[in-house]
Amino acid sequence: MAGLVVSGVQVSYIGQDCREIPEHLGRDCGHFAKRLDLSFNLLRSLEGLSAFGSLEELILDNNLLGDDLVLPGLPRLHTLTLNKNQITDLECLLDHLAEVTPALEYLSLLGNVACPNELVSLEKDEEDYKRYRCFVLHKLPNLKFLDARKVTKQEREEALVRGAFMKVVKPKASSDSVAASPKSHYTPLPSASRELTSHRGILGKCRYVYYGKNSEGNRFIRDDQL
Numbered sequence: 001m002a003g004l005v006v007s008g009v010q011v012s013y014i015g016q017d018c019r020e021i022p023e024h025l026g027r028d029c030g031h032f033a034k035r036l037d038l039s040f041n042l043l044r045s046l047e048g049l050s051a052f053g054s055l056e057e058l059i060l061d062n063n064l065l066g067d068d069l070v071l072p073g074l075p076r077l078h079t080l081t082l083n084k085n086q087i088t089d090l091e092c093l094l095d096h097l098a099e100v101t102p103a104l105e106y107l108s109l110l111g112n113v114a115c116p117n118e119l120v121s122l123e124k125d126e127e128d129y130k131r132y133r134c135f136v137l138h139k140l141p142n143l144k145f146l147d148a149r150k151v152t153k154q155e156r157e158e159a160l161v162r163g164a165f166m167k168v169v170k171p172k173a174s175s176d177s178v179a180a181s182p183k184s185h186y187t188p189l190p191s192a193s194r195e196l197t198s199h200r201g202i203l204g205k206c207r208y209v210y211y212g213k214n215s216e217g218n219r220f221i222r223d224d225q226l
Contacts, residue, residue: 082109
């Protein structure tokens with residue numbers, strides 16, 4: 001079969017633009033495959049994966065998998081990579097994985113909206129990512145690696161104490177509330193200070209607070225590198 005590479009118990013079907021797992025792939029390889037790589041396809045569904053009951057490693061990077069992702073029970077699966085898909089609901093995914101992949105130790109979600117870092121948005125920073133890791137470890141306490149970074153003892157301890165509170169829920173912006181809010185021309189200084197003939201010193205309060213997270217220095221130097 002074109003595009004299929006088999007090496008022992010490792011099966012690869014990469015970059016074939018398939019939208020679903022081919023039936024013959026499971027029929028021919030499902031009974032012996034322990035590692036399956038389906039990266040760089042157009043998968044939106046994992047129907048047919050149930051034929052691979054002995055999987056230990058599953059690579060699904062660069063597909064179109066979203067929040068409706070459903071995995072069959074894979075009791076031996078210890079490695080799962082879902083980098084660069086379309087997953088946004090982190091809690092839903094983690095609850096599902098906890099149920100169907102009890103042996104999971106290595107998980108990577110980089111490049112999904114559910115994984116908040118600069119690969120997804122420049123508005124995210126290291127603190128967002130730390131909270132995400134804490135929440136993931138709360139849900140999946142047996143993980144040894146998350147997003148290619150080893151889980152530390154300190155992270156495990158923090159997840160036990162604070163993990164349940166690390167979920168971030170972002171309210172959706174309401175178009176009605178935006179339309180209803182009147183436009184205001186903001187200035188950080190009182191109106192008296194804008195008179196050209198007035199030279200009095202004015203003490204005003206500015207609404208912007210600088211945290212330094214977007215400065216060039218803080219962007220590339222973390223605390224653990226100092």
